[in-house]
Amino acid sequence: MQQAQAMSTNPTVDDLFSRFGAPAFVPQPTPDLTPTLWVDANQILDVLAHLKPRFPMLLDLFGMDERLREHKPAGAADFTVIYHLLNIADREEIRLKVAVSSDDPCVPSAVRIWPNANWYEREAWDMYGITFSGHPNLRRILLPPTWEGHALRKDHPARATEMEPFSLDAQKQDAEQEALRFKPEEWGMARATADTEFMFLNLGPNHPSVHGVFRIALQLDGEVVVDAVPDIGYHHRGAEKMAERQTWHSFIPYTDRIDYLGGVMNNLAYVMAVETLADIKVPDRAKVIRIMLAEFFRISSHLVFYGTFAQDVGQMSPVFYMFADRERLFGIIEAITGGRMHPAWFRIGGVAQDLPRGWDRLVREFIDSMPARLDHYQVMAMDNSILKQRTVDIGSYSTKEALEWGITGPSLRATGMDFDLRRDRPYGGYDQFEFEVPLGHKGDSYDRAVVRVEEIRQSLRIIRQCLDNMPEGPYKSEHRLTTPPPKEGTLQNIETLIHHFLNVSWGPVIPVGEASFPIEATKGINNYHLVSDGGTTSYRTRIRTPSFPALQQIPLISRGLMIPDLIAIIASIDFVMADVDR
């Protein structure tokens, strides 16, 4: 009911109703209170174009297979395309859904409204076979070109054991090899102009500076990049498909490996979305512990960025200092969680354990020592004139471009856009903390680094506040869906015992509904869109990561520059391939 009220008083929804008529929409209540409207496929472009001035960013666009759902929402058909828009100025979100039937799953392409719809639509086609009419280049994006079927459809097997045994005969091998042949025309590049013959350089998927398995096909004139076409999917593990097999609880370790430098930051986005679905209130101590750990991982991720950034412009030493700091930081993480890069330590309703004795001493030592070291790095790396020469005014974009391409986080703030979810739409207790949101102004490679370096200091400030004000109390919620459920009382009381038994052996049953929870992760906005059909597993898990749109934008900012500039740009946008491909 609260939802219906929120919907009817929402000015954006009112505006849409008055513009297109209320019957054009079917509202769907969701536990996260984001207005969600079903729209007809014929009208979707008009609606999106109408919303664009208010919602400059297409945060996410993805498909969904509704066919096996027991609790289908009104308006749903076989497949759904979901548009998630973000209005930064008013901290507002809206979700639009288009239903398509499996006979003709076709939706008009939104590429002309938001350029970043390009890759998202390719992904939706790749995964669900939904076509987008008017799309310039509707090819597979994550799966290999020879793949059969659409992997996220419910009738596509999730495991190799559900498929025919795999064999690679000579014929198939030749076909696969042939599919790998590089034809510039297929990538949208000409082989030559009237007076120049271009050289094509295949940078990656294995290259020292592409940070994982990322491939860019370069069209070169000498060393000048005429065009660059990114190719992704080499790190695709099907995390979204796995989520449909894992219990709500046992999916947590998979999230660690999405942005593998972000550790528990991924857990946070996921458990917050589950808690929204289940309506779980997390106790204060758990909130502060979560924030502290998340900020530790922000520092850790930014330190890797800092070191590799300097390394990629040819400075050899800084990365060793920063990794040494990160090692000390992992020591603390290990003392608290038992894990290092992937602690999988957050739980639905809290965290796995209370803080160990003496944690405060470790944390204090670290945050006391870091500022001086950061000053040292400032002189060593950021103030270095050659580093500046290599990065200032290289790969710059404006705030408007950043918004159009779905760039979030530090890379958006580097353009001067003052927007940080932690401050502007505080979640999980961030409203209790004092910190500044560092900004750049030129949106170039150097500013992207400056913002991140400053964020390390701000994170230290947040951690100090956690240290000084750690509340007493339970580290997980009393809620019945908290996982694992409280063990106390199981030997006294049969109800508690049964509950414990079921929630541990089967996993919790999360109420039917849909929720997403955007958070300010290390590299930008990370958002888990979860659909529960009332089972022990998620019906659909959509992971919106900040790295995906960042790579899509590379060609735009690197044309006309040289190979070393491209490397500096790649270094400055801070992505990890696991976060791109999922």
Added chain:
Amino acid sequence: MSELDTIGFGLVIIAAAVGGAAFLTWFERRLLGVWQDRYGPNRLGPFGVLQVLADMIKLLTKHDWVPPFADRAVFIFAPTAIVVAMLLGFAVVPFGPELYILDLNIGLLFFLGMTSLAVYSVLLGGLASNNKYALLGGLRSAAQMVSYEVFMGLSLMGVVMLTGSFSLRAIVEAQRDLWFCIPQFLGLFTFLIAGIAESHRLPFDLPEAEHELTAGFHTEYGGMKFAMFMLGEYLGLLLISCMIATLFFGGWLGPWLPPVVWFGLKVFILICFFILLRAAIPRPRYDQLMALGWKVMLPLTLLNLLLTGAIALLMEGA
């Protein structure tokens, strides 16, 4: 020295130079380790010094492979050229008043010629590999050579003017009262930069530029042929350090200690300095490097030449 002695001494020098270069691979890694808050190779033998041996065994026993798409003859010739050229360069270095292989009256020119020849090795290696990264590396090397050879030679002409000879022994003798690093500080500065560029070390390792061109000109090389390139690079480092010590820091001159010890000490300090540079400085972009060469270094060199000439004339007049 008799001819036989010269040959014998030559062999000693070759052994010492190659041994020194091999030792340098370990020493550099160790020193970088210390500066970068880590250990470096410390497991094999005292302080890990036997790492050199282990590396050598590894490289020697690797499959000696020539890619089928490469230009075979040139591909094999390229890594040899750099080692030969660099080793020949040592022929004119005076290690002490009587410790030298050749005292050519054009010693300095001979040295410049040899280092220039070494560049061909990189160029040919890049070309013969028939690999795009190697080609880009070779291209960069050619551009770098053209820009830096020009003022490398010119930067030394001040020293020649003050001495009045191209003989390296004469140049050392001329520094009895005052090392040339003081009157020729501009020359020293420009030669230092050109020297690093010549030996392709960070921050001037653009033909190699790991982060951009994977391994640049030697992308296709492995095993012993790769080792030859590495050896050539370290020999180059050694040779440039020897030359700077000879030309600007009075060579073997110095009180109390025997001359050859002085020489060794100066070379050692210069090498440490080069390693420090590698640890500290990022790599400029290739067009920025060219711009630096033509717009800053060349005018500086010419200015130095002009000033030195004017002063030399004045002194002669007085």
